[in-house]
Amino acid sequence: MNEFVELKRPDAAQLSGAATRAEVLHERYGELEDEALLRVMLEWEYQGRIALVSSFGAEAAVLLDMVARIDPATPVIFIDTGKLFHHTLTYRDILVRRLGLTDVRSIAPAPFDLAGHDPDAALWQNNLNLCCYLRKVLPLERALAGFDAWITGRKRDHGGERGGLQTIEAVDGRIRFNPLAHWSQGNIDDAFRERGLPRHPLNDAGYASIGCTPCTEPAKADADARAGRWRGNAKSECGIHHPRWS
Numbered sequence: 001m002n003e004f005v006e007l008k009r010p011d012a013a014q015l016s017g018a019a020t021r022a023e024v025l026h027e028r029y030g031e032l033e034d035e036a037l038l039r040v041m042l043e044w045e046y047q048g049r050i051a052l053v054s055s056f057g058a059e060a061a062v063l064l065d066m067v068a069r070i071d072p073a074t075p076v077i078f079i080d081t082g083k084l085f086h087h088t089l090t091y092r093d094i095l096v097r098r099l100g101l102t103d104v105r106s107i108a109p110a111p112f113d114l115a116g117h118d119p120d121a122a123l124w125q126n127n128l129n130l131c132c133y134l135r136k137v138l139p140l141e142r143a144l145a146g147f148d149a150w151i152t153g154r155k156r157d158h159g160g161e162r163g164g165l166q167t168i169e170a171v172d173g174r175i176r177f178n179p180l181a182h183w184s185q186g187n188i189d190d191a192f193r194e195r196g197l198p199r200h201p202l203n204d205a206g207y208a209s210i211g212c213t214p215c216t217e218p219a220k221a222d223a224d225a226r227a228g229r230w231r232g233n234a235k236s237e238c239g240i241h242h243p244r245w246s
């Protein structure tokens, strides 16, 4: 894909520097989790150089609430693919007001990428990976320019390739934190209750994980947290978390 939509490859020093840095952070903070890890990174190690990337999906409110309690001015990047449920956009606005977040950056695919490769907005019908690349991977990579680290809400409990997730990673020349890596679905449910957080409007309709409208379906009650995404297809990740160069 890179042959027609270029992404700048980090140089070797950037890649190895991030790997070394991740080892140091592991030694210092490998025992920390959730809010304790977030606080150290937001207030000390990466102050002003770190962003939270949030889907404002089914579980997102918990991590957003933790970040807002530490620093509501933390940059939050939200990828509006142009294919999201309108419920998600409404939920984003509700949470932004409720949590007092002051720097939520809603980013979108570049018009020239879509004009060149998805002019009918139907690319998802025959090339899911390229559609995700144009609508998610490229916009996020551009939005992360200038940040040295970012935060995700991924959890081992989601299964699949997330099963071995670490709280601190080096990826493509940046540090990535997964402060809820060890959390279970029960932890998430408890946190929603204890913090009095509103659920995504589609939660009650049976959606376990909520992405784009063409690629998301309700899941059975006992299904895993990622069920209902790209049903009938081997794909289980959109690609924003996949390393490209490291």
Ligand code: SF4
Pocket: 081, 083, 124, 127, 128, 129, 131, 132, 133, 135, 136, 211, 212, 213, 214, 215, 238
């Ligand atoms: S989830 Fe589906 S519609 Fe959304 S970017 Fe990926 S392939 Fe396209």
